[in-house]
Amino acid sequence: MRFEKELSGWENGSKHKPIWVNAPARINLIGEHTDYNYGFVLPAAIDKAAYFLIQLREDNLCQMEAKDIGDHLIFDFQDELKPSAKNWQNYFLGVMHYMKSSGKVKQGFNLVFESDIPIGAGMSSSAALACGFGMALNEAYQLDLSKQEIAEIAQLTEHHFVGVKCGIMDQYACMFGMEGHALKLDCRTLQYQYQKIILGDYQLVLIDSKVKHELTSTEYNKRREECERALSVLKKYDPALVTLRDVTQDHLTNFGKDLDPIAFKRCDYVIKENRRVNEACQALNANDLQLFGALMYQSHQGLAQDYEVSCEELNFLVDATRKSDHIIGARMMGGGFGGCTLNIVAESNSEEVVNSILSSYKKKMGTDAESYFIEIKEGCKILDNGALNS
Numbered sequence: 572m573r574f575e576k577e578l579s580g581w582e583n584g585s586k587h588k589p590i591w592v593n594a595p596a597r598i599n600l601i602g603e604h605t606d607y608n609y610g611f612v613l614p615a616a617i618d619k620a621a622y623f624l625i626q627l628r629e630d631n632l633c634q635m636e637a638k639d640i641g642d643h644l645i646f647d648f649q650d651e652l653k654p655s656a657k658n659w660q661n662y663f664l665g666v667m668h669y670m671k672s673s674g675k676v677k678q679g680f681n682l683v684f685e686s687d688i689p690i691g692a693g694m695s696s697s698a699a700l701a702c703g704f705g706m707a708l709n710e711a712y713q714l715d716l717s718k719q720e721i722a723e724i725a726q727l728t729e730h731h732f733v734g735v736k737c738g739i740m741d742q743y744a745c746m747f748g749m750e751g752h753a754l755k756l757d758c759r760t761l762q763y764q765y766q767k768i769i770l771g772d773y774q775l776v777l778i779d780s781k782v783k784h785e786l787t788s789t790e791y792n793k794r795r796e797e798c799e800r801a802l803s804v805l806k807k808y809d810p811a812l813v814t815l816r817d818v819t820q821d822h823l824t825n826f827g828k829d830l831d832p833i834a835f836k837r838c839d840y841v842i843k844e845n846r847r848v849n850e851a852c853q854a855l856n857a858n859d860l861q862l863f864g865a866l867m868y869q870s871h872q873g874l875a876q877d878y879e880v881s882c883e884e885l886n887f888l889v890d891a892t893r894k895s896d897h898i899i900g901a902r903m904m905g906g907g908f909g910g911c912t913l914n915i916v917a918e919s920n921s922e923e924v925v926n927s928i929l930s931s932y933k934k935k936m937g938t939d940a941e942s943y944f945i946e947i948k949e950g951c952k953i954l955d956n957g958a959l960n961s
């Protein structure tokens with residue numbers, strides 16, 4: 572049973588029901604940097620996750636143990652919670668801060684967590700922490716929050732405790748994921764449809780460049796500002812525009828001359844990427860994996876050249892796949908500046924194909940990349956006691 576030792580040591584919580592939660596990582600098939608522009612995305616939850624055990628206490632103490640890194644966080648639930656210098660703690664402090672506003676939090680808890688999601692790999696280990704903890708608190712305190720509310724609290728935590736002005740894609744994928752399906756999410760209305768992912772003789776493989784550029788959060792927030800700048804200029808011509816999602820290629824052709832070159836490129840990318848999400852779903856419905864793969868390559872090119880969030884290592888990994896007949900689509904995934912590429916690889920000799928990319932990466936970059944063969948799984952859930960052996 573996961574966390575058995577920790578549970579048996581929690582004298583102070585023994586009267587309360589222990590609750591186990593599993594919160595998965597996500598991939599994004601297509602639709603990158605479109606969520607905070609209120610466009611479309613196509614993410615899915617996968618078989619890598621963060622695991623939590625929580626049990627309420629009799630007193631006011633909130634005691635959290637990060638098992639992987641051997642670190643702790645302890646506070647009184649009545650304390651005013653502010654961001655900490657330790658990044659992992661901010662997910663917990665932020666979520667607890669927002670949950671407390673319900674007025675239903677009357678006591679502390681013991682919590683332990685661990686995760687097998689690689690950090691900084693673009694698989695949203697952070698949304699898994701915030702969403703999983705949110706679901707754990709919701710259940711323990713019986714807060715009756717919906718999945719959407721938990722996702723929004725997790726997003727607020729990123730904005731105000733972690734400092735990344737992220738969109739809502741990661742939190743939605745983590746909360747609403749369904750086995751074998753991606754989530755076609757409209758980030759304006761927050762309505763979504765499940766998109767069945769049938770890959771036939773192909774499978775999903777992530778290749779982790781293992782690069783973690785420091786730029787990630789500053790450049791991410793900068794992209795968001797650049798998009799807002801583009802929108803405010805275009806709004807002068809068409810006041811009906813509310814988000815960059817509303818901007819069409821016609822707007823850009825007619826009024827784009829007033830945009831600075833950077834804002835123009837960002838805008839052009841977002842318009843095209845939103846269109847690609849819709850085309851990608853049509854391709855999947857028509858079982859046209861070749862077209863789906865071609866759209867992934869286009870997405871990567873836009874992210875590298877127009878949105879400028881790729882890097883040499885990611886470009887190398889994507890270019891390496893172009894030489895292979897066994898890979899039909901590849902692109903960088905997530906915020907960018909490092910992390911993973913997502914690849915659609917023929918099952919027949921996938922190991923060999925992926926290993927040859929890994930060895931050419933090593934030769935060129937002098938460092939190791941790593942591959943993860945992944946499957947699309949269910950979103951964040953409470954595990955019942957019978958399912959604890961995972």
Ligand code: GLA
Pocket residue numbers: 602603604605606607695737738739740741905906907
């Ligand atoms: C990060 C953010 C998401 C999204 C992606 C890029 O993962 O957390 O909200 O913007 O980058 O698509």
